[in-house]
Amino acid sequence: MTPILIGAAPGHGRFQNRTADAGEISAAQLWEEQSKAVADIVKKQQEHGVRAICSGEFDRKWYFGGFFEKLDGFREVIPKAGKQYPMAAVCEGKIKYTKSPYLENWKLLRSQLPESQWGDAKFTMPPPCYFHLRLGPGKCYSSDAYANDKEFFADLAKAYQQEFQTLYAEGLRNVQLDDPTLAYFCSDAMHDSLRQDGEDPEALFETYLQAHNDCIANKPEGLHVGLHICRGNFAKSMHFSEGSYEKISEKMFSTLNYDTFFLEYDNPRSGGFEPLRFLPKGKNVVLGVVTTKEPELEDAELIKTRVRQAAEIIAQGQGVSVDEAMQSIGISPQCGFASVAVGAEGMTEEKMFAKLKLVKDVADELWPNRA
Structure with a gap:
């Protein structure tokens, strides 16, 4: 395992189809500007020795965008009910994978790298349960499309599996699902809210774990799959989940088939390291x-x-020994540097790369013999 594994992209989907003076631009112009931004951030990552190079998600409007709404059966909407969010994708028909949602995005990132670096490049995707929790019970999919969650997630998993196969065939070897939904289950307040809505938090959590495993089932041999448990990181450090991983760690670690777990541990809201006692060998x-x-x-x-x-x-x-345990650990920033276009107050590109250098320097000291 590489000790420098960036927890998420250096920037999250900053470009929209507007110029700085709020004038409209075409889709082709938007893609051209996004491509320039991706090329620029890739070059800078290379210059700074970042190994898990990503696109900075400059080719997305939101970090969770670009997948669901490009699958047959989904329609992009502005939510009017449930938890308010800038965009949602509602399933109104049977889910079908007729073309890759992310192939052009991966090709854009790949085009900026020599083929020898394709295997280290990281590509991020949203989790299967993203809009299911965001929109609330009964609002994620139409009853005309699916009778229950099991049927819905089964077809969605097939789409994920096909996407992994497509991207793998084009050289992708390192994919990360960024999931804020699982972090909700660390929160007592979230558990109470779900019960008030008539939901069983434990049953819903198990549904989401199964959905994750189904999505990464039959993944290509050699495709590394990681899971980032995000707690929400917006301007002025606003977030939506507090609480130790203790509530979810035993079941999460023992159930999920991911290779690597990226966990936020940058401040007290995440609790201590005690839940890591459940991390399985391997x-x-x-x-x-x-x-x-x-x-x-x-x-x-x-x-x-x-x-x-x-x-x-x-x-x-x-x-095992502490030295042996150290071989299953890496360090990273806790999330991306701009979960929304505004970014963090006081954060600059120069300071961002200073943070990444700090991660690399510390990792070199902790794992001096690790390639």
Whole structure:
């Protein structure tokens, strides 16, 4: 496992179909500007020695966009009920995969890299349960399309599997699903809210775990799949989930078939490292111990101390040495540097790369012999 695994993209979908003076531009002009932005951020990542190179998601309007609404059966809408969000995709017919939603986006990123780096490049996707939780019970899909969640998620999983096959055939080897929904289940307030809506939080959580596993089932041999548990990271560090991973860790780690888990650990809202005692052997965890929401640099020695604390807990849980446990750990920023176009107050591109350099420098000290 590479010790420098960026928890999410350096920027999240900043471009919309408007210019700086709010004038409209065509789709072709938008793609041209997005392509320039992707080329620029890829070049800068290369210059700064970032290994898991990504597009910065400059080719997306939102980090969760570009997938559901391009599958047959979905329609893009502006939510009028449930949890308000800028865009949603509602399923109104049977889900069919007739063309790849992300192939052109992957080709754009790939085109900026020598083929020898394609395997390290990271591509991100939204999770299967994203709009199911956002829109609320009964609003994610039409009853004319699907009778229940099981049928809906089964067809959606087929689309994910086909997309993985398509992208893999075109050279993708490292994909990450960014999921804020699972983090909700860390929160007592969320559990209470679900019960008030007549939902069983435990049953819903199990439904989402199964949906994840079904999506990555039959993945191509050699495709690394990672899961980023996001707690919501917007302007001024606004977020939507607090609470330790304790509520979800045992079931999540023992159930999900991901290769690597990217967990946010940049401030007290995520709790301590104790839930990592449930990490199974053979799985990796990337600790997001450097925040992307504040410009000040963390103390390198404190980061190293925290990582060793996490390693001790994993070692005890797995019955292995601390040195052995360290081989299943990586570090990263806790999320992307701009979950919305505004970004974090005080964060600049220069400070962003300073954060990434800090991650790399600390990782080089913690894992001096790891390639």
